[in-house]
Amino acid sequence: MVKKSKGQIVYQPSESFDQLTKLQEMAISQENVSLALKAEELKGKLAGLYSDKKEPEELDTSPFEIKIIK
Numbered sequence: 899m900v901k902k903s904k905g906q907i908v909y910q911p912s913e914s915f916d917q918l919t920k921l922q923e924m925a926i927s928q929e930n931v932s933l934a935l936k937a938e939e940l941k942g943k944l945a946g947l948y949s950d951k952k953e954p955e956e957l958d959t960s961p962f963e964i965k966i967i968k
Contacts, residue, residue, distance in 0.1 A: 915944055
């Protein structure tokens with residue numbers, strides 16, 4: 899999500915991740931595999947797992963943690 903605060907734009911990645919999760923759940927409930935996969939891809943990019951320009955030797959393979967609180 900993008901929020902405006904006194905002329906500045908504040909980006910909240912956690913809100914975007916939550917919104918993508920909701921959209922992914924909707925896609926799954928409608929059995930729309932392609933949209934569910936796209937949401938998963940975007941969540942992965944947001945978490946830093948995927949990039950269109952990274953070379954294999956540049957990948958960070960350290961563990962990460964994502965907490966989803968409902």
